[in-house]
Amino acid sequence: MVYIIDDDQNVRDGFMMLLKSAGYKCSSFESAEEFLKNYEAGANDLLILDIHLNGMNGNSLLEYLVKKGLQLPVIIITAYDEQSSREAAKKYGALAYLRKPVDSAALIDLVKYNLDIQLPTNLNNSSQTKRSNV
Numbered sequence: 001m002v003y004i005i006d007d008d009q010n011v012r013d014g015f016m017m018l019l020k021s022a023g024y025k026c027s028s029f030e031s032a033e034e035f036l037k038n039y040e041a042g043a044n045d046l047l048i049l050d051i052h053l054n055g056m057n058g059n060s061l062l063e064y065l066v067k068k069g070l071q072l073p074v075i076i077i078t079a080y081d082e083q084s085s086r087e088a089a090k091k092y093g094a095l096a097y098l099r100k101p102v103d104s105a106a107l108i109d110l111v112k113y114n115l116d117i118q119l120p121t122n123l124n125n126s127s128q129t130k131r132s133n134v
Contacts, residue, residue: 004028006050032056051078059088
């Protein structure tokens with residue numbers, strides 16, 4: 001499941017359409033608080049997170065998730081590229097830091113790389129999830 005948190009309805013709708021067209025299940029939220037109220041951890045989740053939100057901001061949510069031990073891959077998106085935001089994203093293990101407007105192909109590639117399960121490469125039929133770091 002791909003979770004999208006952005007206070008801009010148009011951004012949420014655009015990401016939802018893009019990701020659903022690529023075959024991903026999605027859910028979107030207007031705020032970090034709304035996300036926290038509704039999030040149920042899954043084995044193969046990813047979060048697309050805006051930094052500038054009403055209420056709890058994206059960096060605070062990212063820090064909260066890490067401190068709670070939730071290993072949820074996060075892609076940061078922002079219209080306001082700030083050094084402190086980039087540093088926080090790196091410190092708390094964000095997969096990527098993208099500036100708006102986000103390149104659709106780059107976003108799909110990041111989601112695909114971090115969620116899609118590789119085909120088994122050995123005979124025991126085990127699969128492996130790919131992950132990357134900032």
